[in-house]
Amino acid sequence: MRKAFIYFALLVVTVFVLGPFIWMLSTSLKPSGEVLTATPTLWPHPVEWSNYAAAWKSAPFARYFLNSLFISGVETLFDLTLGAMAAYAFARIEFAGKRPLFLALLATLMVPGELLLIPNYITIAKLHWMSTYQGIIVPWLVSVFTIFLMRQFFLSMPGEIFEAAELDGLNPVRTLFQIVMPLTKPVWITAGLIKFIGSWNSFLWVVVVSNSQSLDTVPVGLMNFTSDVGTEYNQLMAAATFCMVPLAIVFLIGQRYFIEGIARSGIR
Amino acid sequence: MMTLKARRTLSAYLMLLPTLVLLGAFTLYPIVESFVISFFRWDMISPHKQFVGFQNYVQIFQDPLFHRAVVNTLMFVVLYVPIVMALGLAVALLLNAKIRLRGLFRTAIFLPYVTSIAATGILWQWIFNDQFGLLNVLLRQIGIRGPDWLNTPQDTMICLVTLSVWQSLGYVSVLFLAGLQNISREYYEAARVDGAHGWDLFRHVTWPLLSPTTFFVLLMSTIEAFKVFLPVYVLYGATDGPNDSGLTMLYYMFTEGFSDYRMGYASASAYILFVIILACTLLQMTLQRRVHYES
Numbered sequence: 196m197r198k199a200f201i202y203f204a205l206l207v208v209t210v211f212v213l214g215p216f217i218w219m220l221s222t223s224l225k226p227s228g229e230v231l232t233a234t235p236t237l238w239p240h241p242v243e244w245s246n247y248a249a250a251w252k253s254a255p256f257a258r259y260f261l262n263s264l265f266i267s268g269v270e271t272l273f274d275l276t277l278g279a280m281a282a283y284a285f286a287r288i289e290f291a292g293k294r295p296l297f298l299a300l301l302a303t304l305m306v307p308g309e310l311l312l313i314p315n316y317i318t319i320a321k322l323h324w325m326s327t328y329q330g331i332i333v334p335w336l337v338s339v340f341t342i343f344l345m346r347q348f349f350l351s352m353p354g355e356i357f358e359a360a361e362l363d364g365l366n367p368v369r370t371l372f373q374i375v376m377p378l379t380k381p382v383w384i385t386a387g388l389i390k391f392i393g394s395w396n397s398f399l400w401v402v403v404v405s406n407s408q409s410l411d412t413v414p415v416g417l418m419n420f421t422s423d424v425g426t427e428y429n430q431l432m433a434a435a436t437f438c439m440v441p442l443a444i445v446f447l448i449g450q451r452y453f454i455e456g457i458a459r460s461g462i463r
Numbered sequence: 464m465m466t467l468k469a470r471r472t473l474s475a476y477l478m479l480l481p482t483l484v485l486l487g488a489f490t491l492y493p494i495v496e497s498f499v500i501s502f503f504r505w506d507m508i509s510p511h512k513q514f515v516g517f518q519n520y521v522q523i524f525q526d527p528l529f530h531r532a533v534v535n536t537l538m539f540v541v542l543y544v545p546i547v548m549a550l551g552l553a554v555a556l557l558l559n560a561k562i563r564l565r566g567l568f569r570t571a572i573f574l575p576y577v578t579s580i581a582a583t584g585i586l587w588q589w590i591f592n593d594q595f596g597l598l599n600v601l602l603r604q605i606g607i608r609g610p611d612w613l614n615t616p617q618d619t620m621i622c623l624v625t626l627s628v629w630q631s632l633g634y635v636s637v638l639f640l641a642g643l644q645n646i647s648r649e650y651y652e653a654a655r656v657d658g659a660h661g662w663d664l665f666r667h668v669t670w671p672l673l674s675p676t677t678f679f680v681l682l683m684s685t686i687e688a689f690k691v692f693l694p695v696y697v698l699y700g701a702t703d704g705p706n707d708s709g710l711t712m713l714y715y716m717f718t719e720g721f722s723d724y725r726m727g728y729a730s731a732s733a734y735i736l737f738v739i740i741l742a743c744t745l746l747q748m749t750l751q752r753r754v755h756y757e758s
Contacts, residue, residue: 201560205568208554212572212632218597219586231595233603277485280478289468290475296483303490305744309690309713310737313720313730314493314500320507334489337482367474396579398693403721414581421585422700428589435582446577450570453577457634458641 223432230429250434258409259416266332266412267394273336274390275383282345283371287357303339312403319404326407341386344456348382385456388449395442413438501731506724519731531707532715540688542624547684551635559643573633584697587626616708623709626694635680642676678751685743692717712736
């Protein structure tokens with residue numbers, strides 16, 4: 196009885212959460228005449244796959260995907276490399292000034308990113324980086340979240356590994372990438388996924404710092420597409436679908452790492 | 464010959480160097496910089512910045528639109544935070560029961576959180592559509608003529624809160640679920656031996672032991688709520704809703720900065736928001752210290 200209630204309640208929640216996506220898929224496959232009706236169907240007649248082709252051709256979506264892939268890829272690569280090095284220093288090296296530096300890092304977590312929007316915009320303008328890839332990418336190459344996540348992981352490793360490496364005369368960078376990295380794959384996957392997905396979805400900064408369509412990322416391009424197409428909801432939903440599906444697949448493949456990484460950020 | 468300690472310090476700083484440079488340039492410097500420009504009048508084009516003292520702050524506090532933005536933001540916070548927390552906790556409690564397919568439910572509920580707000584914004588525009596949107600179609604089934612959600616100022620907050628709760632529910636649930644799974648089974652067994660069950664178990668074991676997580680979620684969602692901007696931007700097609708009903712504090716800053724290019728004025732409004740968020744953080748940290756349960 197109690198079990199039945201739990202399953203039922205979870206089903207209701209799932210319908211609330213996934214219902215909109217199903218509605219999106221359904222609309223995306225409807226012929227135009229079937230979209231704006233007072234008694235809509237769930238299953239389109241006939242199934243209009245051409246909506247996807249039409250939407251794809253109405254805007255340079257291939258370009259948007261390449262931009263997103265490049266921007267998120269570069270940011271993730273740098274974030275992991277630089278973040279792991281910083282995390283290693285904080286977790287495994289005793290050095291002068293460690294405590295105040297770490298506290299300063301902690302303090303930056305209290306600052307809302309939106310406060311940085313205007314001064315960073317000014318900095319990018321001063322560097323003449325407006326509407327360039329470097330203007331979009333460089334401010335987000337490191338994230339404090341990644342440093343904390345990795346530091347936590349490195350701290351929990353047995354000390355003998357590091358002592359042995361130091362005795363062998365390995366410098367810390369080589370210890371990190373040759374010995375520690377292969378042993379700590381999950382945390383790299385977790386941090387990488389969280390950074391990649393966050394970077395892929397980030398939206399405001401690109402809007403602010405670029406006014407060139409050739410640099411637009413998928414979310415920005417999709418938003419502009421909306422104002423162009425107006426109320427052709429079947430095409431809009433088709434575009435929204437193909438824009439979200441690749442990332443949804445990435446998430447589904449790595450969901451265990453992703454969700455557990457998020458969950459760990461809440462346990463203190 | 465360097466001492467071991469000096470050599471370690473050197474290599475540590477070499478490893479930290481890129482991070483420190485980037486964080487310095489794009490996080491620490493901006494915090495100072497935006498505080499400084501908040502005392503100037505500057506349009507970014509002219510090379511000259513005019514020092515105006517506290518005038519930007521005074522003007523902001525006298526601007527009726529800013530009052531509007533504060534009221535709207537507070538309304539959003541007051542609606543969004545309790546709803547998302549109550550629902551998130553409820554879902555987490557359901558997921559924490561011994562059930563099959565837990566992973567599947569968890570993944571499904573989490574999906575909106577990883578979906579770009581650009582896509583979900585368009586989707587919910589369509590759902591809120593006056594005549595043909597899913598919401599009003601469903602309401603019509605039970606004999607209710609739904610309002611024109613996106614063009615009725617009174618409904619703006621409902622739309623924004625619905626979209627935001629839907630998008631963040633999975634995130635909040637996962638945080639709560641992690642907190643629940645952190646509570647040792649022994650406490651429940653001990654309480655059961657004492658004859659507690661059902662609601663008592665929740666009130667005397669789960670709730671107090673979950674309080675660190677609850678405070679963390681409360682803090683995170685309050686901060687998020689004060690910074691609400693993108694749901695407005697995407698749902699109302701880069702406007703602030705009918706009759707400024709979706710004008711939030713961040714939206715106010717965004718317009719001043721990136722439409723009107725009043726950089727000093729916009730920075731001042733950003734700092735006001737920052738101070739509010741900081742105050743919330745400190746307040747909740749103080750409260751948490753007072754309401755601390757030994758586990």
